[in-house]
Amino acid sequence: MASLPPDRSVNLNWWRDAVFYQVYIRSFADADGDGVGDLRGLRQHLPYLRDLGIDALWITPFYPSPMVDHGYDVADPRGVDPLFGDLPEFDLLLTEAHAVGLRVTIDLVPNHVSALHPWFQLALAEDPGGPARRRFHFRPGRGEDGGRPPNNWQSTFGGPAWTRLPDGQWYLHLFAPEQPDLNWHHPDVAEDLARTMRFWLDRGVDGFRIDVAHGLAKDPELPDMPDPAAGWRLDNPDPDSPKPPRDPRFDDDGVHALHRGIRQTLDEYPGSMAVGEIWVDDDERFARYLRPDELHLGFNFKLLEADWDAAPLRAAIERSIISVESTGAPPCWVLSNHDRPRHVSRYGDGGKGQRRARAAALLMLALPGVAFHYYGEELGMPSVRLPDDALQDPVWQRSGQSERGRDSERVPMPWSGQSSPYAFSSGSTTWLPMPAGWAPITVDAQERDPASLLKLYRAALRLRRDHRGSPAGRVTWLDSPPGMLAFRCAGMTCAVNLGAAAAKLPKGSVLLSSVELAAGLLPVDAAAWLTEHSPPPAVTPG
Numbered sequence: 085m086a087s088l089p090p091d092r093s094v095n096l097n098w099w100r101d102a103v104f105y106q107v108y109i110r111s112f113a114d115a116d117g118d119g120v121g122d123l124r125g126l127r128q129h130l131p132y133l134r135d136l137g138i139d140a141l142w143i144t145p146f147y148p149s150p151m152v153d154h155g156y157d158v159a160d161p162r163g164v165d166p167l168f169g170d171l172p173e174f175d176l177l178l179t180e181a182h183a184v185g186l187r188v189t190i191d192l193v194p195n196h197v198s199a200l201h202p203w204f205q206l207a208l209a210e211d212p213g214g215p216a217r218r219r220f221h222f223r224p225g226r227g228e229d230g231g232r233p234p235n236n237w238q239s240t241f242g243g244p245a246w247t248r249l250p251d252g253q254w255y256l257h258l259f260a261p262e263q264p265d266l267n268w269h270h271p272d273v274a275e276d277l278a279r280t281m282r283f284w285l286d287r288g289v290d291g292f293r294i295d296v297a298h299g300l301a302k303d304p305e306l307p308d309m310p311d312p313a314a315g316w317r318l319d320n321p322d323p324d325s326p327k328p329p330r331d332p333r334f335d336d337d338g339v340h341a342l343h344r345g346i347r348q349t350l351d352e353y354p355g356s357m358a359v360g361e362i363w364v365d366d367d368e369r370f371a372r373y374l375r376p377d378e379l380h381l382g383f384n385f386k387l388l389e390a391d392w393d394a395a396p397l398r399a400a401i402e403r404s405i406i407s408v409e410s411t412g413a414p415p416c417w418v419l420s421n422h423d424r425p426r427h428v429s430r431y432g433d434g435g436k437g438q439r440r441a442r443a444a445a446l447l448m449l450a451l452p453g454v455a456f457h458y459y460g461e462e463l464g465m466p467s468v469r470l471p472d473d474a475l476q477d478p479v480w481q482r483s484g485q486s487e488r489g490r491d492s493e494r495v496p497m498p499w500s501g502q503s504s505p506y507a508f509s510s511g512s513t514t515w516l517p518m519p520a521g522w523a524p525i526t527v528d529a530q531e532r533d534p535a536s537l538l539k540l541y542r543a544a545l546r547l548r549r550d551h552r553g554s555p556a557g558r559v560t561w562l563d564s565p566p567g568m569l570a571f572r573c574a575g576m577t578c579a580v581n582l583g584a585a586a587a588k589l590p591k592g593s594v595l596l597s598s599v600e601l602a603a604g605l606l607p608v609d610a611a612a613w614l615t616e617h618s619p620p621p622a623v624t625p626g
């Protein structure tokens with residue numbers, strides 16, 4: 085137990101410019117052959133992650149769970165589901181990750197639990213009004229027979245956010261009915277979360293990603309949503325549409341006291357950190373989560389939401405930087421995660437999507453602050469159109485099969501070989517089917533191709549390390565032709581051509597480029613890093 089990374093006490097701020105690799109545990113590597121990724125599979129691939137050049141892992145939930153929401157329905161936050169391994173296996177993973185210099189962060193899911201959590205089971209066994217029900221949001225219904233939900237809140241997975249029990253009471257679930265929301269006005273809830281945090285911090289984890297960090301607190305009045313038809317999903321509103329009315333399900337003012345409590349526990353462990361999933365579009369309200377006594381980092385999803393176009397990308401970058409300026413927290417970038425279509429596909433799929441993803445890698449890694457990298461991003465994994473009968477995400481059923489859900493971006497990682505399961509598993513089937521035709525994007529194939537995206541990522545991560553250390557990491561925009569974005573940050577220039585024709589590169593010697601360059605021009609959908617200082621030896625991807 086208790087495995088500390090070599091310099092946790094020396095470098096307390098290790099996270100301020102780190103690159104985190106998100107391991108969607110079900111899909112990274114399966115060591116026991118059951119078709120689902122696990123902790124041992126991850127441990128066996130630590131050398132791969134070390135060589136990639138990332139700094140830290142974020143491992144998605146591996147706790148005991150009935151897996152209705154693939155682990156985000158936690159039945160015991162202080163254990164390991166046998167599907168993924170056991171506690172000794174987790175401790176070994178932690179020790180070995182630290183030994184190769186990787187920090188390890190894990191998910192905390194404080195907004196809700198699984199319906200199989202002992203607290204909810206107790207609540208179900210009780211009569212209406214019983215004390216165990218107060219840890220959740222139980223209410224009588226509306227209408228004469230109480231047959232209508234207590235308010236008009238919608239679940240982010242579709243349908244009403246309330247489910248009625250046979251005894252007539254309703255309970256709140258912002259996600260699936262199997263994920264009852266906790267009542268943070270009940271003292272047990274914060275106490276139990278602190279216990280969970282200490283449980284993992286004592287083992288040596290370096291921090292947490294906090295699920296639905298903007299959701300925990302609810303106005304006890306549970307006021308109606310002004311427009312229940314709008315935004316039932318976890319989303320930021322369309323920036324071009326008029327500002328929607330406040331959604332009372334999220335970003336309640338009471339949430340900040342809860343984050344201050346979480347921070348106090350973290351502060352008992354110097355060098356630990358938390359990053360929050362914060363879907364709050366308003367910059368000023370977003371910044372509140374990053375005050376010095378709240379979260380260390382907040383995902384800013386504006387880059388992930390921006391189209392591949394110069395104006396929206398520049399706006400996303402500027403707003404993300406401005407929104408944290410008053411807080412002292414660094415910006416925190418994301419291109420893809422387990423909830424959104426992968427960026428290769430968002431950018432147009434096929435050759436175009438791949439080309440743009442190469443450029444996007446250089447764009448994101450040149451920006452100041454923290455980058456979160458989704459597993460397989462380094463291979464250019466696209467989202468996969470899966471057959472209807474393969475879909476497992478609760479969104480598919482809850483939306484009346486109108487939304488396909490998030491399975492497409494959760495397909496297992498292809499490691500080597502010519503056909504499924506591409507060495508992801510020693511078994512023959514995988515929890516989501518892996519498509520034919522992935523042989524060229526496997527890790528093994530890309531290892532052998534000097535021009536592969538994997539090699540580009542490695543080279544970029546190496547260079548990024550060499551150029552960090554300018555803590556302010558300010559972005560200075562350079563004058564550039566229409567369609568071109570060019571900025572300087574941390575002693576480097578990054579140029580991305582989002583226009584319709586090749587454009588002249590900014591001044592400087594090229595350090596790295598997403599495609600081969602000629603005649604001082606940057607082709608369409610390409611990016612380059614340049615320096616104006618005397619260049620270090622040229623880097624050949626490898």
Ligand code: GLC
Pocket residue numbers: 153156157193259295296318361422423
């Ligand atoms: C977060 C997770 C998502 C999950 C939801 C409910 O948004 O990222 O995957 O379904 O919370 O826990």
